[in-house]
Amino acid sequence: MTLLKHIPKVDKILEWPGLRELLARHPRPSVLAVVRDVLDTLRVAARAETLGEAELAEAAVTARIERELARLAAPSLRRVVNGTGVVIHTNLGRSPLAVGVRPHLDEIAFGYSNLEFDLDRGERGSRYSHVEKLLCELTGAEAALVVNNNAAAVLLALSALAAGKEVIVSRGELVEIGGSFRIPDVMRQGGAILREVGTTNRTHPRDYRQAVTPETGLLLKVHSSNFAVVGFTAEVPPAELAAIGRESGVPVMADAGSGSLLDLSRFGICGEPTVQEFVAAGIDVITFSGDKLLGGPQAGIIVGRAHFIAPLTKHPLLRALRIDKLTLAALEATLRLYRDERQARAEIPTLRMLTASPDELAARGRAILRRLRRTLPDMLRFALVDGNSQVGGGAYPLLELPTTLVAVDADGRSPQELEERLRRAPVPVIGRIHRGRFLLDCRTLLDDDLPLLVNALRGVAE
Ligand SMILES: *Cc1c(COP(=O)(O)O)cnc(C)c1O
Secondary structure (H helix, E strand, O other): OHHHHHOOOHHHHHHOHHHHHHHHHOOHHHHHHHHHHHHHHHHHHHHOOOOOHHHHOHHHHHHHHHHHHHHHHOOOOOOOEEOOOEEEEHHHOEOOOOHHHHHHHHHHHOOOOOOOEEOOOOEEOOOOHHHHHHHHHHHOOOEEEEEOOHHHHHHHHHHHHHOOOEEEEEHHHOOEOOOOOEHHHHHHHOOOEEEEEOOOOEOOHHHHHHHOOOOEEEEEEEOOOOOOOOOOOEOOOHHHHHHHHHHHOOOEEEEOOOOOOOOOHHHOOOOOOOHHHHHHOOOOEEEEEOOOOOOOOOOEEEEEOHHHHHHHHHOOHHHHHEOOHHHHHHHHHHHHHOOOHHHHHHHOHHHHHHHOOHHHHHHHHHHHHHHHHHHOOOOEEEEEEEEEEEEEOOOOOOOOEEEEEEEEEEOOEOHHHHHHHHHOOOOOEEOEEEOOEEEEEHHHOOHHHHHHHHHHHHHHHO
């Protein structure tokens, strides 16, 4: 309790030379707020008798205030280094964009554009026109529309095609994606009535056929996303569902979730249909994300038959769910890369990471190791170990991609301390602890992450 009396007053602190300096660099109200916060923290510590006398020294208090002000001045949304090995990491911003997207994004972001202006006719145009042709060319669909994200795409499609009607879904596909996106809830929000068919593990064509009534508005297939049903299972493939829809005069929609435009089976990533396959199977409306396997910005992409996309383009919800121009610029530039499959694989980070071979990853691991050993002090020790990476983003939940990891040990620091220090670095490095070791997966480290990693590790050694 005695130290409580020694905590300086606000007025006194503001007269310290160090504080005068801070007041010259930061707005006065911010400095005052921080000083009061710091004093509160000191008082709490004093009452709990955890405060040391040294912490009340002028230099210590000033340094604390300065640190806090610097933290407030820095942006909250920041670059981080993803060493987790989860390629499409929802908490870390999902897909990083291809560097080739930057010039287009720059041009549109910092100038005016023909976002909704038809340059040929000199009159109002549509923002959706900029990617529709491209999406049709890439997927083979008749029509396309883009919105804010795939959740919005599903909501819009349900609202426009099935409000007040029944939507038939397999019990094996009533998925919760996380972040409170659950198919039954979205269905209710879209004004549709959920009609479950089949069982958790098996749904047959006859289940759909028997459920169709004059009240049916839509047959819906949902990608199981982040889970898998294994063992005694049956689901109705897209082409068969499309046929049931045609024979009963009901449109068929697929929420493809991640939605890939490339067949990645050559790289061991297989078992899910591409968007083109859904289109070719005759599915009327297909929705998927822009920032999952596609490797672009957050967006919801809708492709399909013109007759069924048209009501979506006229629905009042579209205005609330519409895509923004920065997203549109990044999406168009990303989609253009897909016109040449090899270019897409070479330039889109998500695809490059997913298709990296074990040899390539081992070689990258060795190069990283050399660099770290050369530049960092001896108290940090590095080794390469084998392990597995994950696709993430609700795609291929069971798939384990063989990879090379850098194990980091620091003399006198536990893996937990190491993890925390790297997470608190100026550019945070996020890794994982496995069997008592701190690990960084070479698969998800980008080329320009290396200097950031070196800096963060240097901070650990200090
Ligand atoms: C991820 C996912 C969504 C949501 O997509 P967002 O782009 O995150 O809105 C919807 N459905 C499925 C099946 C998904 O995997």
